[in-house]
Amino acid sequence: MAKFFxxxxxxxxxxxxxxxxxxxxxxxxxxxxxxxQLWGEAAHEWVGALMMVLFIAHHFLNRQWYLNLFKGxxxxxxxxQIIVNTSLLIAMLLQMYSGIIMSRYxxxxxxxxxxxxxxxxxxxxxxxxxYILMSIHLGLHWNMVLxxxxxxxxxxxxxxxxxxxxxxxxxxxxxxxxxxxxDRDFLTYMFLRSEFVFLDYxxxxxxxxxxYISLLxxxxxxxxYLSKGLRKLGIKSLKNKxxxxxxxxxxxxx
Numbered sequence: 001m002a003k004f005f006x007x008x009x010x011x012x013x014x015x016x017x018x019x020x021x022x023x024x025x026x027x028x029x030x031x032x033x034x035x036x037q038l039w040g041e042a043a044h045e046w047v048g049a050l051m052m053v054l055f056i057a058h059h060f061l062n063r064q065w066y067l068n069l070f071k072g073x074x075x076x077x078x079x080x081q082i083i084v085n086t087s088l089l090i091a092m093l094l095q096m097y098s099g100i101i102m103s104r105y106x107x108x109x110x111x112x113x114x115x116x117x118x119x120x121x122x123x124x125x126x127x128x129x130x131y132i133l134m135s136i137h138l139g140l141h142w143n144m145v146l147x148x149x150x151x152x153x154x155x156x157x158x159x160x161x162x163x164x165x166x167x168x169x170x171x172x173x174x175x176x177x178x179x180x181x182x183d184r185d186f187l188t189y190m191f192l193r194s195e196f197v198f199l200d201y202x203x204x205x206x207x208x209x210x211x212y213i214s215l216l217x218x219x220x221x222x223x224x225y226l227s228k229g230l231r232k233l234g235i236k237s238l239k240n241k242x243x244x245x246x247x248x249x250x251x252x253x254x
Contacts, residue, residue: 037199045106075234088133094126128189139223177218
């Protein structure tokens with residue numbers, strides 16, 4: 001029996017590691033894809049094809065989430081997660097569909113003709129909404145990263161100092177990310193107020209990725225603290241419900 005549990009523990013640890021690797025690769029791939037003008041059309045398409053493979057792998061590895069979708073209590077945090085995950089799924093499907101339609105390299109073997117105008121619009125929507133939703137999705141799971149960090153550091157004065165430093169650093173990144181969100185006209189493209197995206201082909205690599213990593217940090221930061229608030233709201237709601245049930249039970253006994 002002990003051997004069985006040891007084997008199961010190893011398997012779970014291996015699966016968790018694979019999930020983390022896939023998620024990290026997806027994040028890096030998405031960052032690469034947002035820099036279309038920096039890498040060229042051919043590289044963008046082939047990396048986009050890799051993203052599709054990683055996307056399928058991610059959903060296969062996390063298939064249990066779909067199996068448990070209609071099970072358990074629907075807390076505020078869980079409702080928000082469902083909305084974000086469903087929206088992200090739609091955005092990624094739009095990306096894949098439109099990317100295949102517009103393909104000049106990776107999917108030229110497919111007998112596709114026409115639909116370019118619609119595909120271009122869908123690609124803009126999928127790209128900009130997808131990036132924001134992916135950042136929020138990461139923020140909703142950021143607590144796991146922080147828990148690992150807490151276990152490594154432990155509960156000491158130094159750990160409290162690190163926590164404060166990380167919080168201040170997070171605020172600074174989020175503040176710059178907000179500036180980037182406004183400066184790069186994300187709302188214009190998210191709501192398709194322009195069908196053509198302005199791309200600066202002369203922009204330095206470091207400048208572009210500093211902006212986009214900060215933008216990711218903004219939504220990750222907001223989602224992380226929103227998830228903490230929603231979690232507390234869910235616990236409070238459950239506590240109130242439990243207290244009311246106990247009161248009703250006491251009244252029946254009396």
